[in-house]
Amino acid sequence: MKTDLTDTTASKINKALVLGRRAIGTPAIGMVLTLVIVTDEENAYDALKAASDAAHEHPSRTLVVIKRVSRSPRDRTRSRLDAEVRLGADAGTGETIVLRLYGDVVDHAQSVVLPLLLPDAPVVVWWPVNAPLDPARDPLGALAQRRVTDTYACGEPIRELVARADAYAPGDTDLSWTRITPWRSMLAAALDQTDCRVRSVEVEGEEFNPSCELLAMWLADRLDVPVERSVSNGPGLTAVRMDTDCGPVVLDRADGSLANLSIQGQPARAVALKRRETAELIAEELRRLDPDDTYASALRYGVNRLNAPAKGGAGDRDGAAAAAGTAAKAPAKDATQEKTPVRKAAAK
Numbered sequence: 001m002k003t004d005l006t007d008t009t010a011s012k013i014n015k016a017l018v019l020g021r022r023a024i025g026t027p028a029i030g031m032v033l034t035l036v037i038v039t040d041e042e043n044a045y046d047a048l049k050a051a052s053d054a055a056h057e058h059p060s061r062t063l064v065v066i067k068r069v070s071r072s073p074r075d076r077t078r079s080r081l082d083a084e085v086r087l088g089a090d091a092g093t094g095e096t097i098v099l100r101l102y103g104d105v106v107d108h109a110q111s112v113v114l115p116l117l118l119p120d121a122p123v124v125v126w127w128p129v130n131a132p133l134d135p136a137r138d139p140l141g142a143l144a145q146r147r148v149t150d151t152y153a154c155g156e157p158i159r160e161l162v163a164r165a166d167a168y169a170p171g172d173t174d175l176s177w178t179r180i181t182p183w184r185s186m187l188a189a190a191l192d193q194t195d196c197r198v199r200s201v202e203v204e205g206e207e208f209n210p211s212c213e214l215l216a217m218w219l220a221d222r223l224d225v226p227v228e229r230s231v232s233n234g235p236g237l238t239a240v241r242m243d244t245d246c247g248p249v250v251l252d253r254a255d256g257s258l259a260n261l262s263i264q265g266q267p268a269r270a271v272a273l274k275r276r277e278t279a280e281l282i283a284e285e286l287r288r289l290d291p292d293d294t295y296a297s298a299l300r301y302g303v304n305r306l307n308a309p310a311k312g313g314a315g316d317r318d319g320a321a322a323a324a325g326t327a328a329k330a331p332a333k334d335a336t337q338e339k340t341p342v343r344k345a346a347a348k
Contacts, residue, residue, distance in 0.1 A: 005083040008082065010112055010116055024087055024088045031059045032122075033124055034060060035062045036143070037064045038109070040130065041068070059093045061116075062095070063117075083098065099112060110140050124145065124286060125147050133167055148282070151176045157210040161299070168300065170296070175278070177298075179275075180211050196244035198243070201223065201241070202229075202242075205231070206233070207231045209236060212229065236275060238253055257274045258271075258274075
């Protein structure tokens with residue numbers, strides 16, 4: 001069931017929700033959170049589809065906030081709110097409200113969203129594109145327990161990582177970090193199978209891919225060893241090579257789907273590391289609403305320090321195993337860049 005409301009208010013939207021539930025015979029719907037998606041018209045369809053797929057695991061009220069660009073000075077002074085209320089089959093397992101904001105109300109989106117939040121339920125805000133530099137201080141971000149951004153969608157992802165580190169607040173997270181969860185799980189499991197000390201690490205992947213930088217920072221932060229960040233044609237992350245005093249440990253994924261794990265003294269084995277869709281990434285992030293301390297530690301290590309000269313040091317297998325934290329399933333999409341010179345990274 002879909003109801004279109006033109007030049008409306010939050011009060012009228014709530015009334016449309018109540019009437020819609022009565023019309024489809026479901027006055028009580030169990031939803032676990034409110035997901036607020038802040039996007040533009042171009043990316044709204046893909047973001048809403050990903051959220052709808054994730055709602056099968058996390059039934060939620062989804063509020064899509066689309067800030068429309070006013071074409072003339074007169075339009076910019078005239079505020080208007082249009083809405084689509086979707087229930088039942090049109091909304092999947094929860095409720096969906098698409099909000100289109102025009103004029104001055106664009107700068108006060110929180111005043112529209114606040115009356116539509118589920119009472120006594122967590123709030124998650126997701127920016128698929130054009131995220132604010134300081135999500136926790138954003139008026140919409142301030143309403144949420146979790147704030148999800150994606151540095152891969154930025155024009156300069158490495159600079160964006162620096163800004164994210166400077167502005168980090170508990171509850172912030174990044175889909176570029178979520179993409180490396182299966183890599184962290186696999187590397188921690190591989191080191192659990194050996195009784196060796198790691199001496200150095202090489203992380204290979206596309207240039208301008210923040211997931212590669214985050215994985216390199218995580219390894220440097222947890223293992224306290226030199227990390228070399230090298231560049232390949234992708235797709236995404238392609239390999240992690242660890243030099244240990246017992247021999248090399250290599251996790252190599254050349255095709256973006258199936259990886260090969262090699263540990264000195266053990267037979268090589270194939271492991272599934274397929275690139276995940278956005279819906280899977282969002283579903284993983286919605287499984288936890290507490291601060292991700294492992295992400296915070298890796299982010300605060302600092303992407304700029306990856307170019308510092310090596311200070312030596314050596315890490316053990318316990319560092320990566322303990323840092324695996326909330327490991328889940330498998331990676332996601334990235335783009336392809338031309339090969340460029342190797343960048344060096346060192347630990348603290």
